Amino acid sequence: MEITTEVKLTPEQRAKMELHSFLNILNVLLGELQMLRLDLDQPKALPESTRMAESILKAVADGRLDEGLAWELASINIFFDREIRDARAAAGSVGREPGIQESVDNLNSILRVLTLRLEEYRERLRIGSSWLPHSVERLTETYLKFLAAVEKNSRGRYHIIFNVAAQEANDYLVNLKIEGPGGDTLVMPPVMQDVFRDLIANARKYTPPGGEITAGLIQTNQELRLVVEDNGCGIPEAEIGKVVEFGYRAQEARNRRTMGGGFGLTRAYTTTRDLGGRMWIESEEGRGAKVIIHIPMPGGR
């Protein structure tokens, strides 16, 4: 079924959709700062780091992303280094050192991830919908690394494999293929890299271990095509046109089974439409879903 739902996003909704992934990270950042104060036995420690984290969280929750935010993220790193040094000196032997080190390591990791994500986001904004060349090999490697991270996060609950002969009961079988007209490169807007990743992540999420996910990306002379298919729980027919609506999943999740991907499908659809493309969703509840995107090449290159 081709999706033709009219989705009009306000600037704030669009920004929230783009920045939603930041929110969870920022929530964890504030929690880790609190744990660190506890381990230091200093309820008033890290005041500037905390204030800035709260300010950044509010900005992102409001859908604001500007130069000021980039500056605050850069500054929080500096303040945190200084404040943790001072707090450790004050704690001496009173603080719980293994816990302190764990929190410090977690916080540094979170700040690195946030900074990187913000840079990526700002770069996307700068590039806009420009079509740029991508190495097929590097793209494939990016997605393989992403899938490896998903497997690692499962802590042994499931594995992601690529050979059907090796598949066990709790393994996801993934078929991934990326092709360009010249063989080693293809041209596409960088944002589609995120869209493809989000669709693959959704397919994995809505498919139990033991299932199969097929993801293909190809650029021809006429168009860019993405297909992601799974044999997971599927989408009820009556909901197919609705799952791309902003916030649909959260509104319905309380009372009905819903297969929306949070913001993933909304973003895939609005991005596709912005680029002059078309999207289809084929699905049967209990049998899986298939998302198809076609985007015409600009100027028929």
Add this chain to the structure above:
Amino acid sequence: MDVKTVSESRSKSLSTENSIRALVIDDSLMSRRLSERMLTHLQCQVFTTEDVEESLEVLRRESVDVVFSDVDLPGICGAEANRLMRETAGGHALSIVAVSGQALGDDRAEYLAIGFDDYLPKPVSIEAFRDCLKSLKARTDEQP
């Protein structure tokens, strides 16, 4: 199927008869770990899982007192998750708390109306966990 087992307390004072046994369901590893550390700090015995299916395995095996469940879990709605978890817990009293990122303006009353015992917006602080556990315990103590 491997399932996350009980985490070890830093203070080594868990596993008492009076420890609250808490289950955290969240598909974000970072969030799970943080909630686990906070609840461990509050002297809870903590299990963590990524989704409802894995949680049901824990509930079959362990006597869990309270579930803190992210409401943005894929493939299952809040009401159905509630029903399945309570059925699986059988006769053991189980409190289920909705935990939400609030990106889309969740309504606490709506979650209570479909069977959750309480609601916590993210970011969840240790104080919020503590107050929630106290409130749930008070309600449980009041019941005949």
